Amino acid sequence: MPTDDIGKKIQSLNIPSTVKLVAVSKTKPLEMIEEAYQYGQRIFGENYIQDAVPKIQNASHLPDIQWHFIGHLQSNKAQLAAQYFNMVQSVDSMKLAQKLNTAAGEFQKTLSVLIEINIGEEPQKHGISYRSVQKLMDFIINCPHLKLLGFMCIPPYGEEPRPYFQKMQSLFLKYKDAYHLTELSMGMSSDFQEAIQFGATMVRVGTKIFGKRNK
Ligand SMILES: *Cc1c(COP(=O)(O)O)cnc(C)c1O
DSSP states (O other): OOTTHHHHHHHHHOOOTTSEEEEEOTTOOHHHHHHHHHHTOOEEEEOOHHHHHHHHHHTTTSTTOEEEEOSOOOGGGHHHHHHHOSEEEEEOOHHHHHHHHHHHHHTTOOEEEEEEEOTTOOTTSOSBOGGGHHHHHHHHTTOTTEEEEEEEEOOOTTSOOHHHHHHHHHHHHHHHHHHTOOEEEOOOTTTHHHHHHTTOSEEEEOHHHHOOOOO
């Protein structure tokens, strides 16, 4: 791959400067992350903790790089997530929040978190129902080592995403002021433009930057 290829791909996404781009580098080698970094990209998203930790350790020469955990996190991996990541976008239970809070405390850091909302109410999917979100928000804001910044969602696969993005936008606006929320993370390679129309402050793009994945 020519060295300016990843930079060109990021540029051609045309993300407005008010929206943060999370470059989803899961399964991709550190060389590709370095290439995006040289181009100016700083936030990277990973969702397999075992793959991510060695990459993060080997990326210590890249100052102010930020790692966001975007996959499902088993609570026995909370320790690793709190140690290596700047943000966990997929908090969906009090149990997980509790574990992340304790672990972040041990590393004397404040971990930024988003609550993952199962906006399509799909039984097989992770994330919590929007109906129980306030209870989880109230729990998290009382965790001294967590900083609640907002919500994340993945709309149902293969469906028109706009109605779901709209629901997320309403939910975000409902709680934004009272809970000082700043981030609404939604939109991936196939639908980030629609997500931005519905107020996404953060989009998570993998395939359109790094190419197809094998898993
Ligand atoms: C893989 C992944 C993405 C990126 O998906 P692409 O379609 O490759 O852009 C975004 N968000 C989450 C939670 C993911 O797991």
